[in-house]
Amino acid sequence: MTLTPTRDTLTVSAWNLLELTQDITRAQTHILALTLRRTDSSNPRTYYDLVEVEVLPMTLLDSIYSNRGDLNMNPVSPRLVLKQDAEQRKHDGGLGSVMVMSIELPKGENRPLRDASSEVSVSMLKFLGILC
Numbered sequence: 001m002t003l004t005p006t007r008d009t010l011t012v013s014a015w016n017l018l019e020l021t022q023d024i025t026r027a028q029t030h031i032l033a034l035t036l037r038r039t040d041s042s043n044p045r046t047y048y049d050l051v052e053v054e055v056l057p058m059t060l061l062d063s064i065y066s067n068r069g070d071l072n073m074n075p076v077s078p079r080l081v082l083k084q085d086a087e088q089r090k091h092d093g094g095l096g097s098v099m100v101m102s103i104e105l106p107k108g109e110n111r112p113l114r115d116a117s118s119e120v121s122v123s124m125l126k127f128l129g130i131l132c
Contacts, residue, residue: 014098031099052113
């Protein structure tokens with residue numbers, strides 16, 4: 001499997017920032033969260049500036065998504081999606097999955113990541129395989 005440079009960077013960041021080499025179960029209890037800001041660039045490599053990175057407890061997402069639903073009014077559970085993704089990756093020979101959340105801040109917006117995660121209506125959740 002060939003990884004993109006962005007995925008490689010996120011994978012290395014997740015391993016280090018979540019300290020997965022010391023405790024791989026942190027992938028189930030914590031997420032890697034990033035805030036980004038769109039640039040004026042037309043180059044895909046520089047579309048965004050990184051504003052902030054933080055490791056957040058999964059309980060924060062539990063509280064944020066506790067009263068949200070999908071288009072069919074079914075409850076949304078990032079924890080369940082992470083579990084399902086991890087099971088699939090284990091089936092394919094991986095060690096599990098890590099959740100990465102990115103939030104785009106508007107120009108001039110400088111909210112702390114924790115505030116932005118609960119106030120922004122749409123966050124991008126991405127799942128990375130934990131590879132040996």
